[in-house]
Amino acid sequence: MVAFAAALCTAPVLSLSAQDHNSKTQHHPWDNKSLSPDERADMVVKEMTLDEKIQLVHGAGWGVLRAGDPVDPHSNFAASYVPGIERLGIPGIDLADSAVGARMAAYQSRYATLLPSTLGAAASWDPEGAQLYGDVIGRELRAWGTNMSIGGGVDLMREPRNGRNFEYAGEDPLLAGTMTGNLMKGLQAEHVMGDIKHYAFNDQETGRDIGNAIIGHRAARESDLLAFQIAIAISDPAGVMCSYNRVNGDYACENDWLLNQVLKKDFHFKGWVLSDWGGTHSAAKAALAGLDQEMPEDIYFGEPLKQAVQKGEVPMLRLDDMDHRILRSMFATGVIDFSPYPRSVVDPFKGRDDAQHIAEESIVLLKNANNLLPLNASSIHSIALIGSHADVGVLSGGGSAQVDAPGGNAIDPHTGSAHWGETVYFPSSPLRYIREHAPNAKVEFNAGDDKSAAAAFAKSAEVAIVFVHQPMHEGMDAKTLSLPDNQDALVSAVAEANPHTIVVLETGGPVSMPWAENVQGIFAAWYPGIGGAQALANLLFGDVNPSGKLPATFAKRDEDLPHPVIAGMDLKPLPLEVETNMGGHRIRHNEMRLPAFDVNYTEGAKIGYKWYEAQHIQPLFWFGFGLSYTTYEYSNLKVEDHGREVTLTVKNTGSRAGAEIAEVYAELPAAANENYKRLVAFDRIPLAPGESKTVTMKIDPTLLSIYKEAKNGDEAKDGWDLLPGEYKFVAGPSSSTTPLTATLHIGK
Ligand code: BGC
Numbered sequence: 001m002v003a004f005a006a007a008l009c010t011a012p013v014l015s016l017s018a019q020d021h022n023s024k025t026q027h028h029p030w031d032n033k034s035l036s037p038d039e040r041a042d043m044v045v046k047e048m049t050l051d052e053k054i055q056l057v058h059g060a061g062w063g064v065l066r067a068g069d070p071v072d073p074h075s076n077f078a079a080s081y082v083p084g085i086e087r088l089g090i091p092g093i094d095l096a097d098s099a100v101g102a103r104m105a106a107y108q109s110r111y112a113t114l115l116p117s118t119l120g121a122a123a124s125w126d127p128e129g130a131q132l133y134g135d136v137i138g139r140e141l142r143a144w145g146t147n148m149s150i151g152g153g154v155d156l157m158r159e160p161r162n163g164r165n166f167e168y169a170g171e172d173p174l175l176a177g178t179m180t181g182n183l184m185k186g187l188q189a190e191h192v193m194g195d196i197k198h199y200a201f202n203d204q205e206t207g208r209d210i211g212n213a214i215i216g217h218r219a220a221r222e223s224d225l226l227a228f229q230i231a232i233a234i235s236d237p238a239g240v241m242c243s244y245n246r247v248n249g250d251y252a253c254e255n256d257w258l259l260n261q262v263l264k265k266d267f268h269f270k271g272w273v274l275s276d277w278g279g280t281h282s283a284a285k286a287a288l289a290g291l292d293q294e295m296p297e298d299i300y301f302g303e304p305l306k307q308a309v310q311k312g313e314v315p316m317l318r319l320d321d322m323d324h325r326i327l328r329s330m331f332a333t334g335v336i337d338f339s340p341y342p343r344s345v346v347d348p349f350k351g352r353d354d355a356q357h358i359a360e361e362s363i364v365l366l367k368n369a370n371n372l373l374p375l376n377a378s379s380i381h382s383i384a385l386i387g388s389h390a391d392v393g394v395l396s397g398g399g400s401a402q403v404d405a406p407g408g409n410a411i412d413p414h415t416g417s418a419h420w421g422e423t424v425y426f427p428s429s430p431l432r433y434i435r436e437h438a439p440n441a442k443v444e445f446n447a448g449d450d451k452s453a454a455a456a457f458a459k460s461a462e463v464a465i466v467f468v469h470q471p472m473h474e475g476m477d478a479k480t481l482s483l484p485d486n487q488d489a490l491v492s493a494v495a496e497a498n499p500h501t502i503v504v505l506e507t508g509g510p511v512s513m514p515w516a517e518n519v520q521g522i523f524a525a526w527y528p529g530i531g532g533a534q535a536l537a538n539l540l541f542g543d544v545n546p547s548g549k550l551p552a553t554f555a556k557r558d559e560d561l562p563h564p565v566i567a568g569m570d571l572k573p574l575p576l577e578v579e580t581n582m583g584g585h586r587i588r589h590n591e592m593r594l595p596a597f598d599v600n601y602t603e604g605a606k607i608g609y610k611w612y613e614a615q616h617i618q619p620l621f622w623f624g625f626g627l628s629y630t631t632y633e634y635s636n637l638k639v640e641d642h643g644r645e646v647t648l649t650v651k652n653t654g655s656r657a658g659a660e661i662a663e664v665y666a667e668l669p670a671a672a673n674e675n676y677k678r679l680v681a682f683d684r685i686p687l688a689p690g691e692s693k694t695v696t697m698k699i700d701p702t703l704l705s706i707y708k709e710a711k712n713g714d715e716a717k718d719g720w721d722l723l724p725g726e727y728k729f730v731a732g733p734s735s736s737t738t739p740l741t742a743t744l745h746i747g748k
Contacts, residue, residue: 455496
């Protein structure tokens with residue numbers, strides 16, 4: 001078993017303290033907390049009837065997600081509900097979308113904190129910040145009385161135009177797995193169950209329910225699956241959500257290799273596998289392949305599964321295992337012991353402060369020509385703010401990760417809960433907070449709709465700040481890396497009019513920047529959350545020193561990507577008959593879907609920086625890159641303990657306090673046949689001016705190993721192999737700048 005959990009996290013463990021005043025008195029033998037979650041679950045399963053066993057392995061409907069589908073009166077108005085078993089003291093499971101904050105608040109006039117996108121948070125490279133992120137979601141769901149979050153996206157960024165990249169954690173398995181695992185750890189410490197999704201290879205939205213990802217086992221294990229493995233080892237999540245797509249021929253939710261072999265056997269995943277909403281395609285096949293729960297309905301795991309068990313097609317032991325996995329996760333996270341949760345009012349102030357803190361660590365300074373930044377509040381006279389509704393708000397991501405904006409959409413305040421795909425701005429006004437920082441300057445706003453007018457407006461100001469946007473949401477990908485709405489032309493026109501132009505990107509992920517040479521400053525602000533404007537103003541004026549670094553490479557152009565055109569993008573949708581359960585009635589209707597197609601992952605494990613290195617392509621900004629207002633010096637790289645431990649020294653050589661993210665990469669011996677390096681360790685190091693720190697980082701041997709497929713095709717003999725030979729370690733401030741080098745011979 002991989003030792004990621006021990007090596008990578010410093011997290012507090014789940015604490016069921018005496019202060020948790022809601023603990024129950026003992027009614028059933030399994031209420032005994034000194035027994036393990038597995039023992040307790042086994043005791044419950046023994047008492048369950050067949051109908052009760054079936055009841056736990058499917059949802060009760062779409063809840064508020066689908067009009068016409070009744071909401072179970074016991075549920076909490078979320079994405080679905082699994083009714084509990086009262087006679088056994090088992091509460092229902094309320095599943096709430098909450099990738100970047102709890103969804104569906106408006107339905108019940110509740111409040112939910114919008115956090116920066118998880119991709120943004122990954123740019124902090126801060127596992128403690130990730131735990132705080134999970135804590136915000138966990139405590140708000142708990143206050144609502146909701147006991148399961150279905151966020152936790154960790155699909156790797158193979159496709160920078162994927163509409164859901166903002167819900168994920170970037171292109172590298174170690175960074176993404178560590179950040180998502182720690183997020184989940186923070187969340188579950190609030191006694192709210194978490195899940196990690198979308199397992200696996202749901203790396204594009206185009207044709208997500210029909211696309212067939214084709215990838216070899218070595219590439220799969222060293223890339224996307226490694227991110228899941230790390231996140232699961234760190235957090236022991238209650239659930240893993242299998243994805244809509246097919247993988248090497250089989251749907252992910254009935255894929256024996258993915259679910260039984262890799263997830264349950266190799267990763268030792270103890271929780272349950274739930275399908276993405278409508279992602280179940282069979283009863284016996286799916287159950288035998290490792291799916292434990294159909295979501296959100298009972299089309300396959302209701303009556304058909306019951307019959308399959310009665311006929312012996314699915315052994316009763318397998319159904320028991322499905323229920324055991326659900327129940328042990330409910331016991332392990334404290335959901336059963338502390339149910340029902342006392343309802344309380346979410347603290348919006350604490351949520352906003354936490355969101356701002358995470359945003360301040362997440363926003364990446366990409367360019368700062370002639371040290372234009374930080375702006376000097378006492379000497380600046382005029383600032384022209386342009387574009388993207390920067391007078392009223394900051395952009396959020398859409399789809400099932402959409403959080404409802406307090407007061408409605410900031411650009412259309414009469415709206416309530418956001419419509420699917422609507423572009424929603426949150427009321428965190430950059431104009432307001434920039435004005436607050438520079439009270440003596442004239443700070444004005446121009447909408448940026450007309451580039452000539454915007455350029456004329458910018459010309460008269462000392463500094464121009466252009467906000468650019470790329471709204472993204474589930475269910476669609478961007479066709480191109482180019483910014484939408486002619487914004488490249490807007491930036492170019494402003495930059496031509498004002499030599500002191502700064503661009504702030506509010507994007508779902510990487511975009512191209514044909515104007516990058518012509519502007520003086522660039523910030524990647526991602527979707528910065530409800531404290532976004534305050535965070536940004538603090539960074540612009542130097543109250544906070546930028547520390548974020550890119551969790552994904554920014555390519556110069558679509559042609560440089562492994563797939564210049566997204567697979568399936570050029571296909572035409574056709575009507576397809578699908579069945580749903582509407583309020584207890586099965587209905588068949590046509591939906592427009594793409595015809596089946598393959599997504600050939602020809603790049604294998606070479607995602608992001610690995611691709612650009614291997615192909616010798618210069619991107620616009622490399623993975624791991626980010627500037628600061630101070631300077632750092634690296635020295636003394638040492639690799640010890642057979643490559644399991646690395647030590648280096650970083651000094652703050654400038655005059656401002658800062659936090660430097662030190663990155664360590666390894667190149668494997670020639671026998672690995674890899675022409676790129678891998679991130680193997682990182683640390684975020686706070687440093688006062690002049691201060692120097694020597695830090696030691698652990699390296700899990702898996703990160704230095706290759707995944708070897710047995711020659712005779714016998715999957716049971718596949719496994720990780722730490723090849724003997726010369727390992728080259730390099731370290732520094734980014735994947736492209738690695739001033740330190742050390743080599744190590746690892747023997748057999
Ligand atoms: C998404 C999931 C989401 C579910 C419930 C699906 O369309 O892919 O991420 O959790 O809907 O809203």
